[in-house]
Amino acid sequence: MNFTRAYKTEVALNDKQTTACKRHAGAARFAYNWGLARKQAAYAATGKSPSAIDLHRELNTLKQTELSWMYEVSKCAPQEALRNLDSAFAHFFRRCQLKKAGKLKGKVGYPQRKSKKQGLGSFRLTGAIVVFPAAIQLPRLGRLRLKERGYLPTAGVKLLSATVSEQAGHWYVSVQVEQAQEMPTTTGPVVGVDLGVKTLATCSDGTVIPNPGPLKRRLKKLKRLHKAVTRKQKGSNNRKQAARTLAKHYRRVGHQRANTLHQVTTRLTKTKSVIVIEDLNVTSMLTNHHLAQAIADVGFAEFKRQLLYKAQWYGSRVLLASRWEPSSKTCSGCGWVDEDLTLADRVFRCEHPGCGQVLDRDQNAARNLATLAGSSSDSQNACGAGSAGASRWAGVKLPAVKQEPNTRCASA
Ligand SMILES: [Zn+2]
Numbered sequence: 001m002n003f004t005r006a007y008k009t010e011v012a013l014n015d016k017q018t019t020a021c022k023r024h025a026g027a028a029r030f031a032y033n034w035g036l037a038r039k040q041a042a043y044a045a046t047g048k049s050p051s052a053i054d055l056h057r058e059l060n061t062l063k064q065t066e067l068s069w070m071y072e073v074s075k076c077a078p079q080e081a082l083r084n085l086d087s088a089f090a091h092f093f094r095r096c097q098l099k100k101a102g103k104l105k106g107k108v109g110y111p112q113r114k115s116k117k118q119g120l121g122s123f124r125l126t127g128a129i130v131v132f133p134a135a136i137q138l139p140r141l142g143r144l145r146l147k148e149r150g151y152l153p154t155a156g157v158k159l160l161s162a163t164v165s166e167q168a169g170h171w172y173v174s175v176q177v178e179q180a181q182e183m184p185t186t187t188g189p190v191v192g193v194d195l196g197v198k199t200l201a202t203c204s205d206g207t208v209i210p211n212p213g214p215l216k217r218r219l220k221k222l223k224r225l226h227k228a229v230t231r232k233q234k235g236s237n238n239r240k241q242a243a244r245t246l247a248k249h250y251r252r253v254g255h256q257r258a259n260t261l262h263q264v265t266t267r268l269t270k271t272k273s274v275i276v277i278e279d280l281n282v283t284s285m286l287t288n289h290h291l292a293q294a295i296a297d298v299g300f301a302e303f304k305r306q307l308l309y310k311a312q313w314y315g316s317r318v319l320l321a322s323r324w325e326p327s328s329k330t331c332s333g334c335g336w337v338d339e340d341l342t343l344a345d346r347v348f349r350c351e352h353p354g355c356g357q358v359l360d361r362d363q364n365a366a367r368n369l370a371t372l373a374g375s376s377s378d379s380q381n382a383c384g385a386g387s388a389g390a391s392r393w394a395g396v397k398l399p400a401v402k403q404e405p406n407t408r409c410a411s412a
Contacts, residue, residue, distance in 0.1 A: 257299050
């Protein structure tokens with residue numbers, strides 16, 4: 001079984017390399033913005049848009065005259081940026097179609113210009129890439145020292161590309177590799193996971209993972225830093241410095257969130273055979289202004305994304321329960337439904353005579369999700385579509401035996 005996956009790690013650049021990387025990122029950003037303008041102009045004039053290959057050819061002729069500075073960077077940087085632009089448009093058109101069909105609530109995402117103010121960005125290189133235990137050799141950039149030894153795979157993989165990116169003064173390289181992997185199968189228990197804001201995840205086996213709330217904890221400080229930026233004169237060095245300090249703090253927020261999510265999703269997929277989560281509609285949840293910040297601070301969508309791809313690596317299975325399944329309102333002991341349950345009730349009290357179970361609300365929901373897995377034994381094998389229990393499932397993810405990666409089963 002061949003998998004395509006990426007390994008991202010920080011690089012330690014010297015001054016010369018930093019300049020070269022900035023130049024490459026600049027060329028990529030320029031090509032992207034130039035291509036976007038060209039596409040818009042061509043579409044307005046002829047109703048047709050040039051492809052990445054057409055644009056690259058055009059850019060190459062321009063390089064001989066007015067864009068001679070581009071010879072200083074690898075030809076991959078602008079070329080791959082134009083490819084990114086093509087896929088940005090492909091995603092935009094795909095989302096337009098979904099919107100038309102009424103399957104999408106969020107924005108369609110028309111491709112935007114890239115601005116240096118939002119970070120230096122990134123560039124992708126292909127071709128002669130060599131990985132050493134403590135360094136990576138890239139075309140035009142030479143050997144870049146890695147901060148973490150032995151993380152990038154040095155043997156047994158096919159290197160496809162390397163993306164160098166910048167965030168708050170730190171540089172990273174992400175290598176995309178194709179690697180063969182045995183199909184593992186996790187033989188663990190079935191677990192239901194209820195996602196929440198106060199506790200990030202409540203598992204049916206009793207494990208509770210608290211939400212570190214990385215943004216919430218730093219909100220006061222971030223507000224002050226934001227104010228510090230806007231109080232400085234536009235275009236001044238002081239303003240740039242203040243923006244750098246702010247970016248550093250946001251970097252820490254993002255890293256802490258990512259760390260927690262990675263730990264939880266890795267542990268779940270490595271130790272459980274079946275993981276049942278609710279298929280939350282995060283986009284529409286984010287339209288609630290009272291909850292948006294708290295929900296975005298958890299990263300529900302990222303949790304689901306990580307769970308799905310890691311399940312493929314470690315051979316566990318993720319079941320997405322339909323969001324209409326009353327997992328919170330049903331008693332996990334007897335099946336009695338509490339129609340009056342509100343969001344404020346943190347404890348579930350069963351009023352069915354002979355049961356009377358009193359349980360933490362999230363724990364109750366998690367147990368219901370775990371029970372759901374048992375009721376779907378036939379629908380799992382049939383990929384969820386067409387079988388009797390299909391309406392309870394938003395889509396069933398199987399280990400990638402016959403499936404292409406990233407394909408979701410047809411939802412009910
Ligand atoms: Zn009960």
